[in-house]
Amino acid sequence: MTPRVVFPNKILPYLLVAPQLAITLVFFYWPASQALYQSMLKEDPFGLKSQFVWFANFAKVLSDPNYLNSIRVTAIFSVSTAAVSMIAALLLAVMADKVVRSRGLYRTLMIWPYAVAPAIAGMLWLFLFNPSIGSLAYLLRQMGIAWDPLLKGDQAMVLVVMAAAWKQISYNFLFFVAGLQAIPKTLIEAAAIDGAREMKRFWTIVFPLLAPTTFFLLVVNTVYAFFDTFGIIHAVTGGGPGKSTETLVYKVYNDGFVNLILGDSAAQSVILMIIVIALTAVQFRYVERKVHYG
Protein backbone atom coordinates (compact mmCIF):
# COMPACT_ATOMS: atom_id res chain seq x y z
CA MET A 1 0.00 0.00 0.00
CA THR A 2 1.35 3.40 -0.99
CA PRO A 3 0.50 6.36 1.21
CA ARG A 4 -1.73 8.62 -0.80
CA VAL A 5 -0.34 11.70 0.87
CA VAL A 6 2.75 12.89 -0.92
CA PHE A 7 4.79 16.03 -1.15
CA PRO A 8 4.02 18.17 -4.18
CA ASN A 9 7.53 18.85 -5.29
CA LYS A 10 8.78 18.84 -8.86
CA ILE A 11 12.56 18.90 -8.66
CA LEU A 12 13.43 17.58 -5.21
CA PRO A 13 12.64 13.89 -5.91
CA TYR A 14 15.03 13.87 -8.85
CA LEU A 15 17.78 15.29 -6.67
CA LEU A 16 17.09 12.60 -4.07
CA VAL A 17 17.40 9.68 -6.48
CA ALA A 18 20.27 11.27 -8.39
CA PRO A 19 23.21 9.95 -6.31
CA GLN A 20 22.06 6.36 -6.41
CA LEU A 21 21.14 6.53 -10.09
CA ALA A 22 24.47 8.10 -11.02
CA ILE A 23 26.44 5.36 -9.28
CA THR A 24 24.17 2.69 -10.68
CA LEU A 25 24.57 3.93 -14.24
CA VAL A 26 28.32 4.48 -14.11
CA PHE A 27 29.32 1.35 -12.21
CA PHE A 28 26.53 -1.12 -13.03
CA TYR A 29 24.72 -0.48 -16.29
CA TRP A 30 27.57 0.90 -18.35
CA PRO A 31 30.00 -1.95 -17.43
CA ALA A 32 27.28 -4.57 -17.78
CA SER A 33 26.40 -3.32 -21.26
CA GLN A 34 30.11 -3.31 -22.12
CA ALA A 35 30.31 -6.93 -20.98
CA LEU A 36 27.37 -7.78 -23.24
CA TYR A 37 28.95 -5.97 -26.18
CA GLN A 38 32.41 -7.46 -25.63
CA SER A 39 30.98 -10.94 -25.35
CA MET A 40 30.20 -10.69 -29.05
CA LEU A 41 33.56 -9.24 -30.10
CA LYS A 42 36.71 -11.00 -31.08
CA GLU A 43 39.87 -9.03 -30.44
CA ASP A 44 43.30 -9.78 -31.75
CA PRO A 45 45.89 -10.46 -29.04
CA PHE A 46 47.26 -6.91 -29.19
CA GLY A 47 43.84 -5.31 -28.82
CA LEU A 48 44.37 -3.38 -32.07
CA LYS A 49 41.30 -4.41 -33.95
CA SER A 50 38.16 -6.25 -33.10
CA GLN A 51 35.47 -7.95 -35.07
CA PHE A 52 31.83 -8.52 -34.29
CA VAL A 53 31.25 -12.26 -34.12
CA TRP A 54 27.75 -12.64 -32.65
CA PHE A 55 27.60 -15.73 -30.46
CA ALA A 56 30.90 -17.29 -31.52
CA ASN A 57 32.48 -16.56 -28.13
CA PHE A 58 29.62 -18.31 -26.35
CA ALA A 59 29.92 -21.34 -28.62
CA LYS A 60 33.66 -21.40 -27.97
CA VAL A 61 33.30 -21.05 -24.22
CA LEU A 62 30.56 -23.64 -23.91
CA SER A 63 32.54 -26.22 -25.88
CA ASP A 64 35.77 -25.53 -24.02
CA PRO A 65 36.63 -28.54 -21.82
CA ASN A 66 38.13 -26.18 -19.25
CA TYR A 67 34.84 -24.34 -18.97
CA LEU A 68 32.88 -27.55 -18.68
CA ASN A 69 35.33 -28.60 -15.99
CA SER A 70 34.70 -25.40 -14.08
CA ILE A 71 30.93 -25.95 -14.32
CA ARG A 72 31.48 -29.38 -12.80
CA VAL A 73 33.77 -27.95 -10.10
CA THR A 74 31.23 -25.25 -9.26
CA ALA A 75 28.42 -27.81 -9.04
CA ILE A 76 30.39 -30.09 -6.72
CA PHE A 77 31.61 -27.17 -4.64
CA SER A 78 28.23 -25.51 -4.16
CA VAL A 79 26.27 -28.70 -3.53
CA SER A 80 28.83 -29.91 -0.96
CA THR A 81 29.13 -26.53 0.73
CA ALA A 82 25.36 -26.09 1.00
CA ALA A 83 24.88 -29.68 2.18
CA VAL A 84 27.64 -29.65 4.81
CA SER A 85 26.75 -26.29 6.30
CA MET A 86 22.99 -26.82 6.23
CA ILE A 87 23.12 -30.29 7.76
CA ALA A 88 25.49 -29.16 10.51
CA ALA A 89 23.41 -26.04 11.17
CA LEU A 90 20.14 -27.99 11.25
CA LEU A 91 21.53 -30.50 13.73
CA LEU A 92 22.81 -27.71 15.99
CA ALA A 93 19.60 -25.70 15.66
CA VAL A 94 17.44 -28.69 16.60
CA MET A 95 19.65 -29.23 19.66
CA ALA A 96 19.52 -25.54 20.56
CA ASP A 97 15.75 -25.62 20.26
CA LYS A 98 15.59 -28.37 22.89
CA VAL A 99 17.61 -26.73 25.59
CA VAL A 100 16.59 -23.75 27.64
CA ARG A 101 19.61 -23.35 29.86
CA SER A 102 22.37 -21.19 28.28
CA ARG A 103 20.50 -20.96 25.01
CA GLY A 104 21.55 -17.32 24.56
CA LEU A 105 25.18 -18.19 25.24
CA TYR A 106 25.10 -20.96 22.65
CA ARG A 107 23.66 -18.57 20.10
CA THR A 108 26.30 -15.93 20.76
CA LEU A 109 29.09 -18.48 20.45
CA MET A 110 27.60 -19.89 17.29
CA ILE A 111 27.09 -16.72 15.29
CA TRP A 112 30.44 -15.04 15.22
CA PRO A 113 32.02 -16.91 12.30
CA TYR A 114 29.55 -14.91 10.23
CA ALA A 115 31.76 -11.90 10.87
CA VAL A 116 34.85 -13.61 9.44
CA ALA A 117 35.54 -12.61 5.84
CA PRO A 118 35.36 -15.60 3.45
CA ALA A 119 38.98 -15.17 2.38
CA ILE A 120 40.11 -15.19 6.02
CA ALA A 121 37.95 -18.22 6.76
CA GLY A 122 39.89 -19.94 4.00
CA MET A 123 43.17 -18.81 5.55
CA LEU A 124 42.23 -20.13 8.98
CA TRP A 125 41.58 -23.57 7.57
CA LEU A 126 44.73 -23.36 5.56
CA PHE A 127 46.72 -22.68 8.74
CA LEU A 128 45.33 -25.89 10.20
CA PHE A 129 45.69 -28.05 7.13
CA ASN A 130 48.61 -26.82 5.06
CA PRO A 131 51.34 -29.41 4.75
CA SER A 132 54.26 -27.34 6.02
CA ILE A 133 52.95 -25.76 9.24
CA GLY A 134 49.44 -27.11 9.84
CA SER A 135 49.00 -29.07 13.04
CA LEU A 136 46.03 -31.04 11.75
CA ALA A 137 47.88 -31.81 8.52
CA TYR A 138 50.68 -33.10 10.75
CA LEU A 139 48.22 -35.31 12.65
CA LEU A 140 46.78 -36.66 9.40
CA ARG A 141 50.24 -37.56 8.21
CA GLN A 142 50.97 -39.25 11.55
CA MET A 143 47.87 -41.33 10.93
CA GLY A 144 49.35 -42.44 7.63
CA ILE A 145 47.20 -40.32 5.34
CA ALA A 146 49.08 -38.73 2.45
CA TRP A 147 47.66 -35.27 2.98
CA ASP A 148 48.73 -32.50 0.63
CA PRO A 149 45.97 -30.18 -0.60
CA LEU A 150 48.54 -28.14 -2.51
CA LEU A 151 49.20 -31.08 -4.83
CA LYS A 152 46.05 -33.20 -4.68
CA GLY A 153 42.93 -31.83 -6.31
CA ASP A 154 40.29 -33.68 -4.32
CA GLN A 155 41.94 -32.76 -1.03
CA ALA A 156 42.06 -29.11 -2.11
CA MET A 157 38.33 -29.34 -2.82
CA VAL A 158 37.68 -30.81 0.63
CA LEU A 159 39.62 -27.96 2.20
CA VAL A 160 37.76 -25.14 0.40
CA VAL A 161 34.39 -26.81 1.02
CA MET A 162 35.15 -27.07 4.75
CA ALA A 163 36.20 -23.44 4.95
CA ALA A 164 33.20 -22.21 2.96
CA ALA A 165 30.74 -24.38 4.91
CA TRP A 166 32.26 -23.41 8.26
CA LYS A 167 31.71 -19.73 7.58
CA GLN A 168 28.10 -20.30 6.56
CA ILE A 169 27.02 -22.47 9.52
CA SER A 170 26.19 -19.49 11.72
CA TYR A 171 23.94 -17.94 9.13
CA ASN A 172 22.00 -21.16 8.52
CA PHE A 173 21.86 -21.80 12.26
CA LEU A 174 20.11 -18.48 12.93
CA PHE A 175 17.49 -19.09 10.27
CA PHE A 176 16.86 -22.69 11.31
CA VAL A 177 16.45 -21.62 14.94
CA ALA A 178 13.92 -19.00 13.85
CA GLY A 179 12.13 -21.59 11.70
CA LEU A 180 11.99 -24.07 14.57
CA GLN A 181 10.61 -21.50 16.97
CA ALA A 182 7.74 -20.87 14.58
CA ILE A 183 6.57 -24.49 14.82
CA PRO A 184 3.82 -24.84 17.45
CA LYS A 185 5.07 -26.98 20.35
CA THR A 186 1.60 -28.40 20.87
CA LEU A 187 1.84 -30.19 17.54
CA ILE A 188 4.97 -31.99 18.62
CA GLU A 189 3.58 -32.80 22.05
CA ALA A 190 0.43 -34.22 20.50
CA ALA A 191 2.56 -36.55 18.42
CA ALA A 192 4.53 -37.51 21.52
CA ILE A 193 1.33 -38.39 23.36
CA ASP A 194 0.35 -40.54 20.40
CA GLY A 195 3.58 -42.40 20.97
CA ALA A 196 5.80 -41.04 18.20
CA ARG A 197 9.48 -41.28 19.15
CA GLU A 198 11.89 -38.40 18.77
CA MET A 199 13.28 -39.34 15.36
CA LYS A 200 9.84 -40.03 14.01
CA ARG A 201 8.57 -36.68 15.32
CA PHE A 202 11.43 -34.92 13.62
CA TRP A 203 10.99 -36.50 10.21
CA THR A 204 7.19 -36.45 10.07
CA ILE A 205 6.44 -33.10 11.70
CA VAL A 206 9.39 -30.80 12.22
CA PHE A 207 11.25 -31.40 8.97
CA PRO A 208 8.25 -30.92 6.64
CA LEU A 209 7.24 -27.75 8.49
CA LEU A 210 10.77 -26.43 8.09
CA ALA A 211 10.60 -26.89 4.30
CA PRO A 212 10.13 -23.18 3.49
CA THR A 213 13.17 -22.25 5.62
CA THR A 214 15.20 -25.05 4.10
CA PHE A 215 14.31 -24.03 0.57
CA PHE A 216 15.11 -20.40 1.28
CA LEU A 217 18.49 -21.36 2.74
CA LEU A 218 19.19 -23.60 -0.23
CA VAL A 219 18.85 -20.63 -2.58
CA VAL A 220 20.89 -18.32 -0.35
CA ASN A 221 23.63 -20.92 0.10
CA THR A 222 23.82 -21.53 -3.63
CA VAL A 223 24.24 -17.81 -4.30
CA TYR A 224 26.88 -17.69 -1.54
CA ALA A 225 28.79 -20.67 -2.95
CA PHE A 226 28.67 -19.27 -6.47
CA PHE A 227 29.69 -15.69 -5.81
CA ASP A 228 30.85 -14.93 -2.28
CA THR A 229 33.44 -17.66 -2.12
CA PHE A 230 35.77 -16.12 -4.68
CA GLY A 231 37.97 -14.98 -1.78
CA ILE A 232 38.27 -18.50 -0.37
CA ILE A 233 39.29 -19.98 -3.71
CA HIS A 234 41.67 -17.15 -4.55
CA ALA A 235 43.34 -17.11 -1.15
CA VAL A 236 43.53 -20.85 -0.50
CA THR A 237 44.06 -22.69 -3.77
CA GLY A 238 44.20 -20.15 -6.60
CA GLY A 239 41.94 -22.49 -8.55
CA GLY A 240 44.54 -25.26 -8.35
CA PRO A 241 46.09 -27.70 -8.17
CA GLY A 242 45.59 -28.14 -11.88
CA LYS A 243 42.14 -26.68 -12.36
CA SER A 244 40.54 -28.79 -9.67
CA THR A 245 39.04 -25.90 -7.69
CA GLU A 246 38.49 -23.41 -10.51
CA THR A 247 34.91 -22.25 -10.05
CA LEU A 248 33.01 -20.20 -12.67
CA VAL A 249 33.61 -16.88 -10.92
CA TYR A 250 37.27 -17.63 -10.43
CA LYS A 251 37.60 -18.50 -14.12
CA VAL A 252 36.00 -15.22 -15.23
CA TYR A 253 38.54 -13.37 -13.10
CA ASN A 254 41.44 -15.50 -14.25
CA ASP A 255 40.67 -15.41 -17.98
CA GLY A 256 39.79 -11.73 -18.03
CA PHE A 257 42.12 -10.20 -15.50
CA VAL A 258 45.12 -12.49 -15.47
CA ASN A 259 45.17 -14.09 -18.92
CA LEU A 260 43.48 -11.15 -20.69
CA ILE A 261 41.26 -13.21 -22.99
CA LEU A 262 38.61 -10.50 -23.14
CA GLY A 263 35.95 -11.99 -25.42
CA ASP A 264 35.87 -15.31 -23.56
CA SER A 265 35.81 -13.64 -20.19
CA ALA A 266 32.96 -11.35 -21.24
CA ALA A 267 30.97 -14.28 -22.60
CA GLN A 268 31.48 -16.07 -19.27
CA SER A 269 30.33 -12.93 -17.45
CA VAL A 270 27.13 -12.92 -19.47
CA ILE A 271 26.50 -16.58 -18.70
CA LEU A 272 27.01 -15.82 -15.01
CA MET A 273 24.61 -12.90 -15.32
CA ILE A 274 21.96 -15.27 -16.65
CA ILE A 275 22.58 -17.60 -13.70
CA VAL A 276 22.19 -14.73 -11.21
CA ILE A 277 18.99 -13.59 -12.88
CA ALA A 278 17.60 -17.12 -12.68
CA LEU A 279 18.56 -17.48 -9.01
CA THR A 280 17.09 -14.08 -8.13
CA ALA A 281 13.89 -14.95 -9.95
CA VAL A 282 13.61 -18.22 -8.01
CA GLN A 283 14.30 -16.36 -4.79
CA PHE A 284 11.55 -13.81 -5.40
CA ARG A 285 9.06 -16.19 -6.94
CA TYR A 286 9.15 -18.80 -4.20
CA VAL A 287 10.92 -17.39 -1.22
CA GLU A 288 8.81 -14.25 -0.90
CA ARG A 289 5.93 -16.49 0.07
CA LYS A 290 7.62 -18.37 2.82
CA VAL A 291 4.40 -20.12 3.79
CA HIS A 292 4.19 -22.51 0.85
CA TYR A 293 4.31 -25.83 2.61
CA GLY A 294 5.23 -28.95 0.72
Next chain:
Amino acid sequence: MADTVQATAPSRGHDKLMIGQSAVSIYTAHAILILGIVVVAFPIYYTFVASTHTLQTILRPPLPMLPGGHFIENYSEALFGGVGRIGGVPVSTLLWNTTIVAFGIAIGKIVISILSAYAIVFFRFPFRMFFFWLIFITLMLPVEVRILPTYKVMVDLGLIDTYTGLIVPLIASATATLLFRQFFLTIPGELVEAARVDGAGPYRFFKDILLPLSRTNIAALFVILFIYGWAQYLWPLLVTNRNDMNTIVIALKKMVSFADADTEWHLVMVTSMLAILPPILVVVFMQRWFVRGLVDTEK
Protein backbone atom coordinates in the same frame (compact mmCIF):
# COMPACT_ATOMS: atom_id res chain seq x y z
CA MET B 1 8.01 -44.84 30.04
CA ALA B 2 10.35 -43.96 32.86
CA ASP B 3 12.31 -41.34 31.04
CA THR B 4 9.33 -39.29 29.89
CA VAL B 5 8.55 -36.45 32.19
CA GLN B 6 5.44 -34.32 32.21
CA ALA B 7 5.64 -30.77 30.94
CA THR B 8 4.89 -29.33 34.36
CA ALA B 9 7.29 -31.52 36.29
CA PRO B 10 10.31 -29.74 37.78
CA SER B 11 13.21 -30.33 35.48
CA ARG B 12 16.72 -31.39 36.20
CA GLY B 13 19.04 -28.45 35.65
CA HIS B 14 17.07 -25.50 34.38
CA ASP B 15 15.87 -27.17 31.21
CA LYS B 16 12.18 -27.64 31.19
CA LEU B 17 11.21 -30.90 29.59
CA MET B 18 8.43 -31.08 27.08
CA ILE B 19 6.17 -34.09 26.84
CA GLY B 20 8.12 -36.86 25.20
CA GLN B 21 11.51 -35.39 26.03
CA SER B 22 13.91 -37.31 28.16
CA ALA B 23 16.64 -35.92 30.37
CA VAL B 24 19.12 -38.03 28.44
CA SER B 25 18.18 -36.34 25.19
CA ILE B 26 18.68 -32.92 26.79
CA TYR B 27 22.17 -33.87 27.96
CA THR B 28 22.92 -35.18 24.49
CA ALA B 29 21.71 -31.88 23.08
CA HIS B 30 24.08 -29.92 25.33
CA ALA B 31 26.93 -32.23 24.39
CA ILE B 32 26.33 -31.84 20.66
CA LEU B 33 26.04 -28.06 21.01
CA ILE B 34 29.28 -27.83 22.94
CA LEU B 35 31.01 -30.02 20.39
CA GLY B 36 29.61 -27.84 17.60
CA ILE B 37 30.88 -24.69 19.27
CA VAL B 38 34.32 -26.22 19.77
CA VAL B 39 34.50 -27.08 16.07
CA VAL B 40 33.26 -23.62 15.10
CA ALA B 41 35.67 -21.84 17.43
CA PHE B 42 38.72 -24.04 16.97
CA PRO B 43 40.20 -22.44 13.81
CA ILE B 44 40.06 -19.03 15.46
CA TYR B 45 41.50 -20.29 18.75
CA TYR B 46 44.29 -22.06 16.89
CA THR B 47 45.20 -18.89 15.01
CA PHE B 48 45.20 -16.93 18.27
CA VAL B 49 47.53 -19.46 19.87
CA ALA B 50 49.81 -19.36 16.84
CA SER B 51 49.89 -15.56 16.98
CA THR B 52 51.53 -15.71 20.42
CA HIS B 53 54.37 -18.03 19.47
CA THR B 54 57.65 -17.42 17.70
CA LEU B 55 58.16 -18.19 14.04
CA GLN B 56 60.40 -21.14 14.98
CA THR B 57 57.67 -22.74 17.10
CA ILE B 58 55.08 -22.34 14.34
CA LEU B 59 57.38 -23.90 11.76
CA ARG B 60 57.64 -27.11 13.79
CA PRO B 61 54.13 -28.60 13.99
CA PRO B 62 52.26 -29.68 15.99
CA LEU B 63 51.68 -26.34 17.64
CA PRO B 64 51.28 -26.27 21.44
CA MET B 65 47.61 -26.01 22.42
CA LEU B 66 48.18 -23.10 24.81
CA PRO B 67 49.20 -19.51 24.06
CA GLY B 68 52.90 -18.75 24.19
CA GLY B 69 54.70 -15.79 25.70
CA HIS B 70 55.22 -13.63 22.62
CA PHE B 71 51.90 -11.84 22.50
CA ILE B 72 53.17 -8.28 23.00
CA GLU B 73 56.27 -8.82 20.91
CA ASN B 74 54.41 -10.22 17.87
CA TYR B 75 51.51 -7.81 17.98
CA SER B 76 53.63 -4.70 18.30
CA GLU B 77 55.98 -5.91 15.57
CA ALA B 78 53.07 -6.42 13.16
CA LEU B 79 51.10 -3.33 14.12
CA PHE B 80 53.92 -0.80 14.04
CA GLY B 81 57.01 -2.44 12.59
CA GLY B 82 55.85 -3.15 9.08
CA VAL B 83 55.70 -6.46 7.29
CA GLY B 84 58.43 -7.16 4.77
CA ARG B 85 56.44 -9.10 2.23
CA ILE B 86 53.89 -6.35 1.70
CA GLY B 87 56.45 -3.59 1.23
CA GLY B 88 57.05 -2.80 4.90
CA VAL B 89 53.55 -1.49 5.48
CA PRO B 90 52.56 -1.77 9.16
CA VAL B 91 49.31 -3.56 9.94
CA SER B 92 47.97 -0.43 11.65
CA THR B 93 47.85 1.23 8.21
CA LEU B 94 45.90 -1.72 6.83
CA LEU B 95 43.45 -1.59 9.73
CA TRP B 96 42.98 2.10 9.14
CA ASN B 97 42.29 1.54 5.41
CA THR B 98 39.83 -1.23 6.09
CA THR B 99 38.04 0.80 8.75
CA ILE B 100 37.60 3.70 6.34
CA VAL B 101 36.36 1.38 3.61
CA ALA B 102 33.92 -0.50 5.87
CA PHE B 103 32.51 2.71 7.38
CA GLY B 104 32.43 4.39 3.99
CA ILE B 105 30.50 1.55 2.39
CA ALA B 106 28.06 1.16 5.29
CA ILE B 107 27.33 4.87 5.68
CA GLY B 108 27.34 5.56 1.93
CA LYS B 109 24.90 2.77 1.21
CA ILE B 110 22.56 3.86 3.96
CA VAL B 111 22.61 7.52 2.90
CA ILE B 112 21.97 7.06 -0.81
CA SER B 113 19.41 4.29 -0.28
CA ILE B 114 17.41 6.18 2.30
CA LEU B 115 17.31 9.22 0.01
CA SER B 116 16.17 7.32 -3.06
CA ALA B 117 13.62 5.30 -1.08
CA TYR B 118 12.30 8.58 0.35
CA ALA B 119 11.87 10.00 -3.14
CA ILE B 120 10.18 6.87 -4.46
CA VAL B 121 7.70 6.52 -1.62
CA PHE B 122 6.84 10.10 -0.69
CA PHE B 123 6.85 11.87 -4.04
CA ARG B 124 5.09 11.39 -7.35
CA PHE B 125 7.11 12.24 -10.42
CA PRO B 126 7.50 11.02 -13.98
CA PHE B 127 9.70 7.89 -14.34
CA ARG B 128 9.31 7.07 -10.63
CA MET B 129 8.74 3.37 -11.18
CA PHE B 130 11.27 3.27 -13.98
CA PHE B 131 13.94 4.52 -11.54
CA PHE B 132 12.78 2.00 -8.99
CA TRP B 133 13.25 -0.84 -11.45
CA LEU B 134 16.64 0.50 -12.54
CA ILE B 135 17.75 0.26 -8.92
CA PHE B 136 16.05 -3.07 -8.35
CA ILE B 137 17.73 -4.78 -11.31
CA THR B 138 21.21 -4.04 -9.93
CA LEU B 139 20.52 -6.96 -7.58
CA MET B 140 21.30 -9.11 -10.58
CA LEU B 141 24.60 -7.46 -11.49
CA PRO B 142 27.15 -8.30 -8.79
CA VAL B 143 30.76 -7.22 -9.37
CA GLU B 144 31.62 -10.78 -10.28
CA VAL B 145 29.71 -10.64 -13.56
CA ARG B 146 31.19 -7.36 -14.80
CA ILE B 147 34.76 -7.48 -13.55
CA LEU B 148 36.74 -6.19 -16.53
CA PRO B 149 34.48 -3.40 -17.83
CA THR B 150 34.06 -2.03 -14.30
CA TYR B 151 37.81 -2.10 -13.86
CA LYS B 152 38.16 -0.13 -17.10
CA VAL B 153 35.75 2.51 -15.79
CA MET B 154 37.89 2.82 -12.67
CA VAL B 155 41.04 3.31 -14.73
CA ASP B 156 39.36 5.91 -16.96
CA LEU B 157 38.15 7.85 -13.94
CA GLY B 158 41.56 7.63 -12.27
CA LEU B 159 40.16 5.89 -9.21
CA ILE B 160 42.72 3.10 -8.85
CA ASP B 161 44.42 3.18 -5.42
CA THR B 162 42.00 5.70 -3.94
CA TYR B 163 39.50 5.43 -1.11
CA THR B 164 36.84 6.75 -3.48
CA GLY B 165 37.56 3.86 -5.83
CA LEU B 166 37.36 1.35 -2.98
CA ILE B 167 34.10 2.73 -1.63
CA VAL B 168 31.87 4.47 -4.17
CA PRO B 169 31.25 1.65 -6.70
CA LEU B 170 30.08 -0.59 -3.86
CA ILE B 171 27.57 1.77 -2.27
CA ALA B 172 24.78 1.44 -4.82
CA SER B 173 22.56 -1.13 -3.18
CA ALA B 174 19.21 -2.45 -4.26
CA THR B 175 18.82 -4.37 -1.01
CA ALA B 176 19.04 -1.34 1.25
CA THR B 177 16.73 0.70 -0.99
CA LEU B 178 14.15 -2.09 -1.01
CA LEU B 179 14.39 -2.38 2.76
CA PHE B 180 13.80 1.33 3.37
CA ARG B 181 11.03 1.41 0.77
CA GLN B 182 9.27 -1.46 2.49
CA PHE B 183 9.57 0.26 5.84
CA PHE B 184 8.40 3.66 4.54
CA LEU B 185 5.32 2.05 3.01
CA THR B 186 4.21 1.00 6.49
CA ILE B 187 4.18 4.61 7.71
CA PRO B 188 0.53 5.73 7.84
CA GLY B 189 -0.57 8.47 5.46
CA GLU B 190 -2.13 10.34 8.39
CA LEU B 191 1.30 10.98 9.82
CA VAL B 192 2.44 12.62 6.60
CA GLU B 193 -0.78 14.59 6.42
CA ALA B 194 -0.49 15.77 10.01
CA ALA B 195 3.06 16.88 9.37
CA ARG B 196 1.99 18.81 6.31
CA VAL B 197 -0.92 20.46 8.12
CA ASP B 198 1.54 21.56 10.78
CA GLY B 199 3.55 23.19 8.07
CA ALA B 200 6.42 20.74 7.78
CA GLY B 201 8.03 20.60 4.38
CA PRO B 202 9.77 17.56 2.93
CA TYR B 203 13.01 18.45 4.68
CA ARG B 204 11.44 18.85 8.14
CA PHE B 205 9.41 15.67 7.71
CA PHE B 206 12.49 13.71 6.75
CA LYS B 207 14.65 15.05 9.55
CA ASP B 208 12.14 15.17 12.42
CA ILE B 209 9.86 12.23 11.67
CA LEU B 210 11.27 9.77 9.15
CA LEU B 211 14.85 9.57 10.44
CA PRO B 212 13.90 9.01 14.10
CA LEU B 213 11.41 6.33 13.03
CA SER B 214 14.08 4.60 10.93
CA ARG B 215 16.65 4.40 13.71
CA THR B 216 16.22 0.67 14.31
CA ASN B 217 16.38 -0.15 10.64
CA ILE B 218 19.45 1.97 10.18
CA ALA B 219 21.25 0.32 13.10
CA ALA B 220 20.39 -3.17 11.86
CA LEU B 221 21.48 -2.37 8.34
CA PHE B 222 24.67 -0.74 9.55
CA VAL B 223 25.88 -3.92 11.27
CA ILE B 224 25.28 -6.05 8.19
CA LEU B 225 26.85 -3.51 5.84
CA PHE B 226 29.88 -2.94 8.06
CA ILE B 227 30.64 -6.65 7.94
CA TYR B 228 29.97 -6.70 4.22
CA GLY B 229 32.38 -3.82 3.67
CA TRP B 230 35.05 -5.31 5.92
CA ALA B 231 34.90 -8.65 4.10
CA GLN B 232 35.22 -7.28 0.56
CA TYR B 233 37.79 -9.19 -1.44
CA LEU B 234 37.41 -9.14 -5.22
CA TRP B 235 36.90 -5.40 -5.46
CA PRO B 236 39.91 -4.27 -3.37
CA LEU B 237 41.96 -6.89 -5.21
CA LEU B 238 41.12 -5.19 -8.51
CA VAL B 239 41.42 -1.53 -7.59
CA THR B 240 44.50 -1.48 -5.37
CA ASN B 241 48.05 -1.89 -6.54
CA ARG B 242 49.93 0.08 -3.94
CA ASN B 243 50.73 -1.85 -0.78
CA ASP B 244 49.77 1.02 1.51
CA MET B 245 46.28 1.17 -0.01
CA ASN B 246 45.48 -2.49 0.60
CA THR B 247 42.71 -3.61 2.89
CA ILE B 248 43.80 -6.01 5.60
CA VAL B 249 42.14 -9.00 3.92
CA ILE B 250 44.02 -8.48 0.65
CA ALA B 251 47.30 -7.79 2.44
CA LEU B 252 46.90 -11.02 4.36
CA LYS B 253 46.62 -12.98 1.13
CA LYS B 254 49.78 -11.27 -0.15
CA MET B 255 51.69 -12.12 3.03
CA VAL B 256 51.20 -15.84 2.64
CA SER B 257 53.33 -17.79 0.27
CA PHE B 258 53.85 -21.50 0.32
CA ALA B 259 56.43 -21.52 -2.40
CA ASP B 260 58.94 -19.52 -0.36
CA ALA B 261 60.24 -20.49 3.01
CA ASP B 262 60.35 -16.91 4.25
CA THR B 263 56.67 -16.33 5.04
CA GLU B 264 56.61 -14.64 8.43
CA TRP B 265 53.97 -16.90 9.88
CA HIS B 266 53.85 -15.31 13.31
CA LEU B 267 53.00 -11.96 11.70
CA VAL B 268 50.49 -13.64 9.40
CA MET B 269 48.71 -15.08 12.42
CA VAL B 270 48.69 -11.71 14.19
CA THR B 271 47.31 -10.02 11.07
CA SER B 272 44.59 -12.67 10.79
CA MET B 273 43.53 -12.08 14.38
CA LEU B 274 43.46 -8.32 13.87
CA ALA B 275 41.46 -8.75 10.66
CA ILE B 276 38.87 -10.92 12.39
CA LEU B 277 38.48 -9.00 15.61
CA PRO B 278 36.67 -5.75 14.63
CA PRO B 279 33.74 -7.38 12.76
CA ILE B 280 33.40 -10.04 15.48
CA LEU B 281 33.19 -7.34 18.14
CA VAL B 282 30.53 -5.58 16.09
CA VAL B 283 28.50 -8.79 15.78
CA VAL B 284 28.80 -9.78 19.42
CA PHE B 285 28.08 -6.36 20.90
CA MET B 286 25.37 -5.43 18.44
CA GLN B 287 23.88 -8.92 18.35
CA ARG B 288 20.29 -7.77 18.57
CA TRP B 289 20.68 -5.45 15.59
CA PHE B 290 22.74 -8.00 13.75
CA VAL B 291 20.11 -10.74 13.92
CA ARG B 292 17.41 -8.28 12.98
CA GLY B 293 19.39 -6.90 10.08
CA LEU B 294 20.16 -10.35 8.79
CA VAL B 295 16.53 -11.36 8.80
CA ASP B 296 15.37 -8.04 7.32
CA THR B 297 17.82 -7.86 4.46
CA GLU B 298 16.89 -11.34 3.32
CA LYS B 299 13.22 -10.65 3.11
